[in-house]
Amino acid sequence: MxxxxxxxxxxxxxxxxxxxxxxxxxxxxxxxxxxxxxxxxxxxxxxxxxxxxxxxxxxxxxxxxxxxxxxxxxxxxxxxxxxxxxxxxxxxxxxxxxxxxxxxxxxxxxxxQVESQEVQVTAQSQQVSVDADSNASSTVIKGKDLDALSDDPDELSSELSALAGPAAGPSGGQIYVDGFTGGQLPPKSSIREIRINQNPFSAQYDKLGYGRVEVFTKPGTDKYHGNYSIQGGDKSFNTSNPFLGQSNNQPDYHTVFMIGSISGPINRFSSFTVGGSHRNIQDNSIVNPGGYYASSADATTPCLPGDRTCTYYSSYPEAARAVPHPQTRSDISPRVDFALGDKNTLTVRYQYYVNGIQNNGIGNTNLPTAGYNSEATEHTVQISDTQIVSSHVINETRFEYQREYSTQDPLSTDPALSVQGIFTAGGSSLGTQRSTSNHIEVQNYTSIALEKHFLRLGGRLRTTGESLTSTQNSNGTFTYSYLLDPCTDSNPSITKPSNCAPNVTTPCDQANAGISSYQCGTPGQYAITQINKPTVHARLTDVGLYAEDDWKPKQNLTISFGLRYEAQNVINSAHDVAPRVSFAWGIPRGKGKSPTTVVRGGYGIFYDRFSLDNYVNTLQLDGSAQVRSTFINPGSSCGPLTSQDCGSSTPSRATIYTMGNSIRSSYTLQAALGIDQQLGRAGTISVNYLNARGVHEYLSRNFFDAATPGTPYNYQFQSGGVYRQNQLMVNGNARVRMVNLFGFYALSFADANTSGATFFPTSNTDTRVDYGRATFARRQFAVVGGSMQLRYGITASPFVIAQAGTPYNITSGLDPFGSSIYNARPYFVNGDRGNCANSADFSATQTGSLAPVPIDYCTGPVNATINLRIAKVFGFGERTGAAATSGDSGQNRRGNRGGGSGGGSRGGSGGGPMGMGGANSGRRYSFTLGAQALNLFNMVPYGTPTSSLSSPRFGQFTTLATGPFSSQTAVRRIMLQASFNF
Missing domain, CATH: 2.60.40.1120 (Carboxypeptidase-like, regulatory domain)
Structure with missing residues (x-):
């Protein structure tokens, strides 16, 4: 109240x-x-x-x-x-x-300019300003600078996340498309510009400003423009995956990607643009597990658990490591802009997206039988209406409807077999799934421009409903450890297997026998789900209202203050009030001179919403709709062929998901102080210190009565987490003659006791045990991109990403307390230090006074990639220039004004792939040839090493880093490209 x-x-x-x-x-x-x-x-x-x-x-x-x-x-x-x-x-x-x-x-x-051979578009204004939206720590990418980014939507999403930098907290940043959250990125041919980290303390947005990416699509044009680009490559252009082995037995694969757009007038009062793309990837996933096999000649099908005649082989046959992984993706995005009078512009945009993947979930230590096929479709309708109420007031109303449908089908319905840190075999535990979701979002924003005040106020309502049908884990999952020592472990809380008898007669009854629990057929855990109600329905709704004022008491000073109110159903989130305040002060330089140095600062509260998929878990596994039974140390009689005997020696515990009584929305308190400095006419640099404190962060806890067999595991979502983060960020952009560069460097230090809502601490009573280095904070991170005009009309667009190693956690591979969660950390053998590549420095169990290993003790490898696109434009047809474009062709009559979403502003053909609009030939038609190299210098980007101490491959690299650094198939990839513009 x-x-x-x-x-x-x-x-x-x-x-x-x-x-x-x-x-x-x-x-x-x-x-x-x-x-x-x-x-x-x-x-x-x-x-x-x-x-x-x-x-x-x-x-x-x-x-x-x-x-x-x-x-x-x-x-x-x-x-x-x-x-x-x-x-x-x-x-x-x-x-x-x-x-x-x-x-x-x-x-x-x-x-x-008639004599100009290109449209010179800057990444952002080269002059610092005290306007709230003109912080030099932001980046605006359009025109030819878009060519530095990938045309592939999945890779583009990874690159944009990298460009946004390391956002505070475990939830990361957020991508908006024409002002809306969620959904797929539009085809790159439809993108007009991308804004990153602009006005970070604005009350209009719920998420943190540092880490925010805004994508704006192109409006229609008053003349017909179009482009079509085709690009592709195969393994003959690429370097191999190092985990294929010496023989490099990789079957042929290729990628074909087509993208294009067309825009033009419909009549005097409307225009259109249509963009689309189609991707066909015949790729491979690289399998690299160890395993137990009858012989090296047949080391692709594991022996069944309990077969002690099998031998452990650390190497999977090279000829079988490359598994076909075909993918197809298509999208189309038409948009129509209407001028409903001189002061009213209406924009309607539709996007259709379909994506199909075969043999998904295979690779690294997951064998081919553990995979599944998936397909997803999405329909999105966005409507934006911009009204100029008066010369000072603009009102904008936006509506979005989004419908998604996805399917998932396992390749095998056999029971899943998982050996910690070695391999996952059998069938997929994900089962068959069918999901239909509907998302509705309504926004209304008003801007009021006065002499010294710029007021913004409005609100947003979002609601998402999902209907999910699932048979997840109905085939059962057996979990094994490589180690075999529970019979002699000194911890009294460990449940001893039934074969721990005084008179041992087989190797499986002996400690340190040199064979694993898989060979002995003694799983550490067996879990299976009984599906009573396969379909559940869930809905999440949240609302946000805001008002803010950018007050300019002096020409060199802007003070912004705002207030945001939010609420969400499901959790205790009825009174989330988020004040925001910031300032920008330009240091005076003398009468009549604009400041070249601006001091900025801000403070605000930012809330994080509870996600729909986690809420769906509480409806599925509520102990009634779907009942998951878990058996701890069920004995040697429990196996894939004898699952009916799994309850003979150990009673099961049901697993339920619930919402904690005290769960509420998590939030971050963030403060920033920095300086924007103009570097002559060449560019700007911005240095900022950021401090963030996360409160009531989401995590999960497992409550159960260890002393009473058969009582359920209660997985509770709670908000008892915290984090502390300090960052130093340096952003810059420069334009020197024909070179335009933008980028940033970030230095981060963060500690936390959670990494997200699905994180389980090792202790339910003392979360300080799990407080330490945060996985979401890379110590150093840098990105540089841009464009360069070379001789002979050649354009080069580099994009560089470099990051320090990511902290990661090491585990013992055991479940010492029978909690059903394999997250126990090992102990140092010598003092409080250990080599993360040497298993001898750690002990899975505590003996004497060994010190426990802190959370996220180890650090992954440093990774970097240098991408480069080279293009040459050939022009033909009549010349274009000032003489052909200086007249007013009625463009202003078709809605030349608009609000923040770009719904009413007009755009051209710039910003497409291969220099479409970025490099202008000065002719009506142009043909572009080029190539793009991803990871140009073939730097092998290794992924996180094996972190389970129970694995004989502990500390070893078994896969490549994904995201912007590589594909699973190749380290360096080269794509040949051609495009036509008019």
Whole structure:
């Protein structure tokens, strides 16, 4: 109740302040304002606009990141207006008459320089500013700079996450598409620009600003433009995967990727654009497990548990390591823009996406039988309506409907067999799944521009419902350890197997016999799910309201303060109030000079919503719909062929998922302080210190009565986690002649006792035991990208990612307390230090006073990749330039204004693949040839080593790092590309 009153008072205060400000400080003079765009309607930031009177001093301003400019305090009279920016002809308009008190709208449409062979587009404005949205720590990528990024949607998503940097906390960053959360990225041919980490303390967004990525699609154009690109490659261009072995027995594979778009006018009041792509990947997954086999000649099908005639082989046959992994992906994204009058623009966008993958879930230590086939489709409809209520007020309403359908079918329904750190065989424990989800999102935002205040307020409602049908784990899962020592373990809490008799007669009854529990047929755990109700229905709904004010008491000072209110069902989240405050102060340089140094700071609270998939778990495994029974140390009579005997020696415990009574929304308190520095005309650099504290972070705990057999495991989602993080981030962008670069470097230190909602601490009573280095914080991380215009019309677009090793946890491979969770950590053999590649430095069990190994004690390998795209454009047809584009072709009549989502702003054909719009040939038609190299210098990016002490491969690399560093098939990949533009 108190929060509601606080919110009402805050909103009333803002409205009253706006009213008073509008009355008290309305300038006596007139104002001239508008938007600066290129010939295709894309906004141009950093343009110098000069208003020169017949006599007197001229007014000079620069357009902001949204292309808008405003000159206030203009005396009545006749003026000339000029606008200049690099790469465009000077705009001049004479005889502009301004009357007393008038608010004159004068949009500036720049023309290309005839002699220019390219459209010069910067990553962001090269001048620092005190505007809240103009922080130099942000990056805006469009035009030819988009060519540095991959055309493949999956790889593009990884690269954007890398560009956003290491976001605070375990939940990471978030990607928005035209202002909406969730869903698939649009085809790259449909992307107009990408904004990263802009205005990080804005109250409009629920998630942390550092780590936020905003993708904006292209609107229609007033002339017909189009592009088509095809690219592909096969193994003859690539280097191999080092885990294929010396013989390199890899079957042929190839990739074909097609992407294109077309845009143009429909009539005087509407335009369209359609983008799409199709990807066909005939790839391979690399299998690299150890295992137990009858002989080296037949080392692909493991022996059944309990067959002591089998031998452990650390190497899988090289000829069988490459498993076909075909994938297809298609999407199409049409968009239509309507001008419903001079002050109303409507945008409708639809996207269809379908993705099919065969032999998924195979690779590393997962054998081919453990895989599954999957397919997913998605339909998305987005509608955005922008209304210019007055010269000071813009209102924007957005609606999104999204429907997803996915299927999953296992390759085998045999029981799953898992040996810690060695292999996973048998069938897939994921079972058959069918999922249908519906997502609805409604937003309404209002912007009010006053003399010294810029007010923003609005709200968002999201609801997502899912219907899930699943047979997960109905085939049962057997879990084994490589070690065989439970009979002699001194820990009294360990349940002894039934064969721990005084008179041992077989090797399996002896300690340290040199054979594993798999060979002895004594699983550490057997779990199976009885499906009583295969289908469950779940829905999550959240609402967010906000209001904020960017107050500019002086030309070199902006103070922003806002308040956000959020609520979500399912958890205790009815009173989530998130205040935000920030400032930007430009250090004065003298009368009439713009500041070149801006000091910025901010503080805010950011809430994190509970996820739908975790809520679905509580409905499935509630002890009624689906009952999972778990047997700890069920004895040698329990095996894949004798599962009916698994309860003969050990009673089962049911496993249920519940929501903890005290669970509430987690949140982060983040503070930042930094400096934006202009580097002449070449670029900017921004240095920022960030401090984040996570409170009520999500985690899971397993509550059960260890002394009473048969009582259930209660997996509870709770919010008892914390983290502390300190970061130093350096962002920069530079443009020197024909080189344009952007990037950042981050230094991070973080400690936490959780890594997310599904993390189980080793202790239910003392989470301090699991407080230590956080897995989400890489100590160092750097990204550099951009574009370079070389000789002979060749464009080079590099993209570099480098990161320090990721902390990872090592486990004993045992379940010493019968908790059903294999997360126990080992102990140091010598003091409090150990080599993470040497198993002899650790002990799976504690003897004497051995010190336990801290969480995330080890560090993974350093990884880096250098990607490079090279392109050459050939032009033909009639010339294009200022003479062909300087006239107004009715573009302004079709909605040249819009809000933050880009729904109403006009765009051209820039930003497509292979330099479409990024490198202009000066001709009507262009043909581009090029190539893209991923991991150009063939640096092998190893993944996290084997971390289970019970594995004989402890500390060894068994797979490559994924994401932006490599595919599972190859280390270096080269794609040949060709495109046609008009």
């Amino acid at each position: 108190e929060s509601s009153r606080t919110l009402k008072f805050f909103l009333f205060f803002l409205i009253a302040l706006a009213s008073l400000e509008g009355r008290a400080q309305q300038p006596a003079g007139a104002s001239v304002h508008g938007v600066v765009t290129d010939p295709d309607g894309a906004v141009i930031p950093g343009t110098t606009v000069t208003l020169t009177p017949v006599k007197g001093k001229a007014g000079v301003v620069q357009s902001g990141n949204d292309g808008a400019y405003t000159i206030t305090g203009v005396a009545p009279g006749v003026y000339s207006v000029t606008a200049t920016t690099t790469g465009f002809a000077t705009f001049v308009r004479q005889g502009v008459r301004v009357t007393a008190g008038q608010s004159l709208v004068l949009d500036v449409k720049m023309a290309l």
